Amino acid sequence: MDINPYRGLPSSQYWRSGVTDVGLGQFDPVESVKFRIEAQDNISTLGSCFAQHLARHIQKSGYNYFIAEPPTTSEGDNPVIALMATQFSARYGNAYTVRQALQLLDRAFNGWTPKESVWERDGRFFDAFRPNVYAGGFASLDELESTRSAHLTAVRRVFTESDVVVFTLGLTEAWTSTVDNAVYPVAPGVVAGSVDAERHEFKNFSYPEVYSDLVAWCVRLRELNPAVKILLTVSPVPLNATYEPQNVWTSTTYSKAVLRAVAGDVARSLTYVDYFPSYEIIMSPQIQGRYFEDDLREVKEVGVRHVMRVFSRHYLKQDGRRAKNGNSSPKSTQEHEKQLTDVANVFCDEDLLDQNE
């Protein structure tokens, strides 16, 4: 007898039942999770800008979002500072590439100080590893250094005191130092400083490099914090610009394909690492790009909420929201059906609709 290995699989494994025929907003690609997040767990985030949405949601949901670098007394109630201080668990700004995140560990725990760490613009000083975090930079080098020192202390707390770290992988393209391979979040000259072919070079990380970096990052984090669990996601936000001589969408698909494949492979190989498919939700063919703003890049709030609904359902232990497939209805199916049939049998409004024929 012939045996078809694809017969009898769960419905989500077939395209038609897993994607095509799924109701609007009901797409949920999570089948199982490696861990659940407890209410008392310290949850921290880092990565690309999409991770900021996760941070915001976790804070709103009443879970214990770990902020190791809150606004200080001297910073007062400045809303800009407050926003900047809570976008990630420490004020590292966007860590777009895995190598950048790995070097953050080096800088925080191994005392590594890259040669070019400060950029200047109009007499102000910028931390080259987070030039966007303090808009306008610092008035003096001393101020920059003391702030950075406090920041790296906070980074150490993030990685040693978190129960769960959510890392959103954003890009493979970066600008690096030719002197010591330090990776910058933005190209020199964009926010401050100036690009110099002698000192800087463009780098597009390959699959083997990203894989190796991510495994190293996870292993080292686990060494620092043996109980930590890591949740990987891939940002669906496309590149704003590419330095590769090709269309930015071609670069985006390369970048996301590498990151997605690496995240899946690392989660498959390390027991304490899980992959959450937020990328798949936003990019789902069923959604047809509706979750992107008019610029086709920024993710709309409705898309973020879909992602977070699925995230909460599967990872937050005390998710108060409705269960998957909406089977918590207070009404019976028969009651709903009867109501719908009653309405279908009402003939109204046709006179109004006909007025302007």
Next chain:
Amino acid sequence: MADSIELLVPGTTVQRKFVSNNPSKLGAELRKCSKSKFDRVMIHDSVQNIISANSELEGILPQETIVIPTVAFAAFQPDIQYVFADGEVVKNGLKSDWNSRILVWSYANKLTKAEARKLFREDVYEALGYFDEWSVSEETLSQSFTRYDFDFRRWMRAVQRSGVFMYGINHPVGISLTSLATQIVEREFSPKAKQVEDIHLLVTDYLSRIMWPVYPEIADELGIDGSLRWRVGRKYAHLDEFIDLCYQSWNAVGLDESNAQLIPLLSERDNVELLRLSGRG
């Protein structure tokens, strides 16, 4: 639907007839649709339901009458409620026939407009089962398609791509009608039928004159953008204004619990839930 069929079957003229849901009037209206006057007669299953429930209406229409599903789908606008008083439909504040179940209940229970406004929120929708309408609507409509030998899944795939495919609980958007029309002509007029690309953009969308919003919390669940803005013709109203207009309108007609007939009925459990959630229980 008629426009679509005329486009898809060149040379065909489709006459539209509005019929009553009052069985005593319906008989005479159906007799005007005899085989001698028309090549084909097509009715919605909602009309067929009335015929089936009234034996005196059986046999009036030609045997080969085509029955098509009535497209009713509540998942986008589950709050829509019909209200009748003394046999007449009670209009909402914008003078259309759909009313808000939450608002009608609030009015009947003498809630102030501000109190009524506060009931437009997620836990109220959840208590009323508004978040669970998708699968039920899908199942109910699927049964109707199957009963009359149409392909529900094919229809659903076509319309779901457009996002919100209903203007209200029983008013489909253009593509919902043209997709059904396509199936009708393929089956009933196949030798003459032709394909018309983007037909939903060509036919006049009469139903677009009345739009019920998809409330933001419900829209969220469906992965679409929501709003609290109503449209009837050239009149528009945001929730606060809509409440105001509805209360004015119902005051004017003297709507009260004793003369109001609701379709669908408000269950006792819904009533208890609304009392609790409004702080009246």
